[in-house]
Amino acid sequence: MPASEPLARALRPFRAGALAAALIGPAAAAAQETPQFTPEPSEAALAQGSDEIVVSHGYNFFGELSYPPDFEHFDYVNPDAPKGGEISLWAPGTFDSMNPYSRQGRAGRYSWMMYESLLGEMPASGAGLPADQIGESYGLLAWKVEWDPGKTWVIFHMRPEARFSDGTPVTAHDVVFSHNLLLEQGLPSYAQAVSRRVLTAEALDDHTVKFTFAEGISRRSLIDQVGGVPVWSKAWYEETGARLDEPRLDPAVGSGPYVLESLDVNRNIVYRRNPDYWGWHLPINQGRHNFDRIRIEYFADDNAAFEAFKAGVYTFRAEGNSRTWATGYDFPAVDNGWVQLDELPDGTPPTPTGIVFNLGKELLQDKRVREAIALAYNFEWTNASLQYGLFEQRHSFVQDTPLQAEGPPEGAELEFFQSLEGVEIPEAVLEEPARRAHSSSEERLNDRRNLRRAMRLLDEAGWQVGDDGVRRNGEGEVLSLDFPISSSSSATLESVVETFAQNLELMGIDINVQRIDPSQYTLRSRERDYDLIFDNYRAFLQAGTGLMQMYGSREAEFSLFNPAGLASPLVDAVIEAALQTESREEEAAALMALDRVLRHEFFMVPVWYNDSHWVAYWDQYAYPEELPPYALGTLDFWWYDAEGAAELRAAGALR
Template sequence: MAHSRVATIKEAPPKTLNKFLVAGAVMLGLLASASGLKAEGDGVIRSHGYSFYGDLKYPADFEHFDYVNPDAPKGGEIALWAPGTFDSMNPYSRKGRAGRYSWMMFESLLGEMPATGGAAPADTYGEAYGLLAESLEYDEGKTWVIFHMRKNAKFSDGTPVTAHDVLFSHNLLLEQGLPSYAQAVKKRIPRAEVIDDHTIKFYFTEGISRRSLIDQVGGVPVWSKKWYEETGARLDEPRMETSPGSGPYVIDSYDVNRRIVYKRNPEYWAKDLPINVGRHNFDSIRIEYFGDASAAFEAFKAGEYTFRAETNSKQWATGYDFPAVEKGDVKTVSLPDGTPPTPSGFVFNLGRETLQDRRVREAISMAYNFEWVNESLQFGLFKQRHSFVQGAPHEAMGLPEGAERALFESLGDLVPDAVLNAPAIMAHESSSAREIDRRNLRKAMGLLDEAGWIVGDDGLRRNQKGETLKIVIPYSSSDSATMGAILEVFVQNLGRMGIDAKADKIDPAQFTLKRRERSYDMIFGSYASFLGTGTGLLQRYGSEEAAISLFNPAGLASPLVDKIINISLEAQSSEEEATALMALDRVLRYERFMIPVWFNDASWVAYYDQYEYPQDLPPYAVGVLDFWWYNEEKAARLKAEGALR
């Protein structure tokens, strides 16, 4: 393997990035080498942010992020759509269906809150800058961290945000949050204490990786202790009433299952901080709900909402020919996307006994014909995904060589021969001439025969117990017609193999429940890509929480995967980290717990011509709710001409 492919993770081209898994930002003042800043004479590192290796793009005195327009005007409304229904404004409960963006009112010490708020820039990764925290300090060994909070921080009800609220929020997540989260955090963060009203200290367990410790506690959303104690509300219950947040937006109004409106808080305490200059520019954000994708698109054409991120290739190729587009009132733009293609596809429930044989999963994967689907249903606009880190420097290719091979050899019998001595698994190729590729069909039939699933006189496959090989794939009625067509073809192809397959169209609330309870044979779902390591990898791909983790829809539990993740967490350099992540990608693909589908390396957006954005967009976010802005003159013209209501 060429050394250039495992150089340093920060040499990655901005094509695959998972900001959810890579950690925060770092150290006061000027940055030392990529190996990290040196501690001061007392052995303590002091900083305005945090990153694991100690390298920050922005110094302590930066004025604003490079990509924003610092003079962007404030004002106006942006309106988007959401599918299905909602019956809660509490996004942290396992029950109920939370309203879109209902997390946006809350902030954290360091951590990024997606799309709006937060302190992580969109032009770099693995970095976060102080938000509720003005600074932090920690020892060289990262056995503890102290956050010094901004004394002017306040919730939307005017009450101060203090270290007591931070400690309360940390404990609330452990007591009432997701069990998989609580189990992982309790083992790594045994104690936290309030030093004074604006200073909090967290202690970390000895003898474990230093990954995802400081950024973990720095990223906890902070809620009002006073509100929870006065109301008796629980974090794990669905409810419409929300606690006050400290973020730039608050709830203005909602109409259950129809609409949510957020308004920019004119008294937002952090509006003048350098991290917020040029951001949070809309006065209001409106979310319109629709029962299905078709109704939503018709509403956009009629001007009922004003911004649309398009994911349906048929719609993008053929739907945007209505009068508002032809007149120039609606802009259609393909924007560069440096975020990773989300590892999406048909996910197997490995808890089903019939699906625990890799040969069966490989055979079922042959029923998906990417080439035919892309050309016949998706207008040839997508690419085939192969890897969990598609396009990253640590994407596994060919045979393992060099440092990666040495890593595998050190693990002995834990590594299957096919991982060590065969090329990385790639998505199978198919002919686009017909729905089913006959070569793949023959291979699939052979694999099923080999696995003991024999075709009976009725054309269905049964095992020695006489059990039928049956697959039910639930999907939401709010999904696009294209998704329905893809599932229909997939199920038809499974039937040709002798599998009793069904695509079960159900309402969004039922679908959410089935997904949460893992009540399915297969589901169209996704995992998280990873450009860097972190203990979040254990929640997503690890064995310990596999039975309960919502982030592991297959229930993958592999001792080899666990071992490689832990090796990555103990890496002492970016080179070692990249080697371990390459090995992880290879093994995840070997497990065949997901059939990889398509990806798009651009973001398709359509919007009424009243919005503007920076000329040089950052690589890791389209940023419509973050750093776009409203042009009042353009909006007035659209309204005067009747293009908008």
């Protein structure tokens, strides 16, 4: 089922690349176990009895890798970027743990960046390497990857020089331990999904690890799943008796380029670049991890944080507040050229952020009620009156990408829907244009046309207005909604929620907006103790089993990645079929269908988005002239400008 030509063209890699993976017959000579990549299969792979073996220096489900085995560095980095200096950023609220994998507590910002995996992940972005391609990963702790064409198993050959920060070697035994630890003590949604798909993990020797996968399932997110598991020291866990699911301030030993230098609970965290890091010589690390220190300063709210930035308490700020971006940067340091303001391109789809309905609440299971509540949000007035007209209205889960569904399904997308079996597809999905966010009047907050429409929907749903102006159902129960927000939220977000609540009150809805401290907010969000919450899902550019954790039914009751608790047989069917696609064109059609059905299910009021990164920084940092499309990369491939820093100090701008 070919996709349309523009769609197919847009989904191709950004530049033609070598096919680094090769199909090798079993008679080929076994590879030597050495960090120098060779295309011959190893004895361990030949022992699996497969007729053919794929050997590669990285992984991409569709086979193509843009960078060859002997690449020197990623195209977008400055390989000669100087090392040194400090970058400081801010974080809201509080933290009480340096274990980012715990089910409890608030983990310190970037506490996950001390850990590495077999296939690399990008610091501070979470995106698979590299930042100029989609779906490609390259060996980090592993230097060679082998699998059979059916992907029933994979073998990783690890770099023997890899070391944890305490100097002990990183081994296959640590990989197996980490995999099992996540299954035993990690998030239930992760453990259940992975244990159904990954049957065994075994260390064939100290530096060779094999994973075996279940039959009869999609081959998606198998090799990249196990290749992306953070690797911890088995010895450290055994010696300390620590658990993965408990908060603690003593972080587990990692093998990454940064280590924890110091922390002051609820005030700051400092990470130090490890001069003894084992992997400085690797091509994927050239031009990256350039700052000697990364400091995170904590503040109670956005207001306090911004005042601290103006005073130079911290030096880099990714701005998310439109009011601040429009009116706040008029202080002397900007006028003097000491603080730079940049709007940098962002090639990723905007995060699907909005007002999320808790579908576990009975009253919100009625779609008419959800649609009525949504009509209280006036994007046009909000954007013009509170956000200085700087945002666009989001409609899609893959906004402004070739995957965004528009009119009625046609071509490859329609063929995809027609291929689905055993699931009912509503006529609206097949015959109507993809759902878009409603429009409102910019002139007044309470758009009367939308309020009248909302009231009709509530009447139809059995929520009638009484003499006191409050809506009740036939049993006399009040239509009441709890909407918690964090006290560390920006003043603009609070204003948006408050004006939204004003319109709900005009409808006769009892809305309780609760401003609570960050720790309580985290607990309530994890326990889904809310009716509405301002939260987000994740956008997608490729099919993977992570889609099930976010949007699937099986773990919907407890998945932290599914704040609505969405459980839709239609969404499940689309995701399952997307996982079975065998070409980029088929995958694109399936993901467009997924965008369409997610919008049809309507479990979130879409709000605004920004197609650029707004960044402000004291003029002592630099970045590559051509930024990659999929990451801003501040902590990844920016660097410290010592000359600029010296000028700031000489001028008395910074200490």
